[in-house]
Amino acid sequence: MENKTGKYFKYAIGEIILVVIGILIALQINNWNENRKHAIAEKEFFKSIKDDFKQDLEFIKYVQDYTKPKIEAYNLLNGMYSKDYDNNKSQIDSLMSIYLFSGQRTFYPVSGAFKSAVAGNEINTYSQKKIIQNIIKLYGSNYDRLIDNGKIVDERWCSLSEKYIHNRRTNSFYDINNTSYAKMLDDFHFHYIQLNWYQKILDETEIEVNELLKKL
Numbered sequence: 001m002e003n004k005t006g007k008y009f010k011y012a013i014g015e016i017i018l019v020v021i022g023i024l025i026a027l028q029i030n031n032w033n034e035n036r037k038h039a040i041a042e043k044e045f046f047k048s049i050k051d052d053f054k055q056d057l058e059f060i061k062y063v064q065d066y067t068k069p070k071i072e073a074y075n076l077l078n079g080m081y082s083k084d085y086d087n088n089k090s091q092i093d094s095l096m097s098i099y100l101f102s103g104q105r106t107f108y109p110v111s112g113a114f115k116s117a118v119a120g121n122e123i124n125t126y127s128q129k130k131i132i133q134n135i136i137k138l139y140g141s142n143y144d145r146l147i148d149n150g151k152i153v154d155e156r157w158c159s160l161s162e163k164y165i166h167n168r169r170t171n172s173f174y175d176i177n178n179t180s181y182a183k184m185l186d187d188f189h190f191h192y193i194q195l196n197w198y199q200k201i202l203d204e205t206e207i208e209v210n211e212l213l214k215k216l
Contacts, residue, residue, distance in 0.1 A: 038125065042127065049135060052109070055110045059109075063107045066105045067198065068199065069098050071195060073096075077095050077099070077188070083178070085176060089176075092181070097173075100188075106151075108147060111139065138205075138208055142204060146205060153195055156190060160187060
């Protein structure tokens, strides 16, 4: 009887050990699958964020193509053509046309991949911590600054274009003399100050995005 009990006991212990080993193997397989899925998700995130950054750079360039000519035009207007409108009408009208008639664009980033990763808190689980920190900094710092300053530029541009709606509608300048020209430069200057600052942030962001792309 004791011999049979011992055999049953050993058999039960063996069964328990097999069950535990089975559970451990199942957990290991599950962990491996989860790690594999996580690695795939991280890879997809970096691919998507890289595509978003490339689109952002194209948009930044597009905005710069509108912004830089205005800044250059104003610097000439406020420099060598700051006085004597009557004797420089052709050159001044041409420069004012660049500033007033060419329209304005402001930058908004493509943020689908970033927002998705943040919403699911996945971004904090990715292994490349340094790059993730740089990405979070870009969206939370320079991109936010661009958006906020872009709104200010848009507000000032709206006021400027509304004030000179007749000139914009007719695409021409009439009845301008030295006094009214000086007043126009003052009105332009209010917008130019913000636009020039906005351009500096655009340039800084372009450099930052390019540096990030090199690491991705």
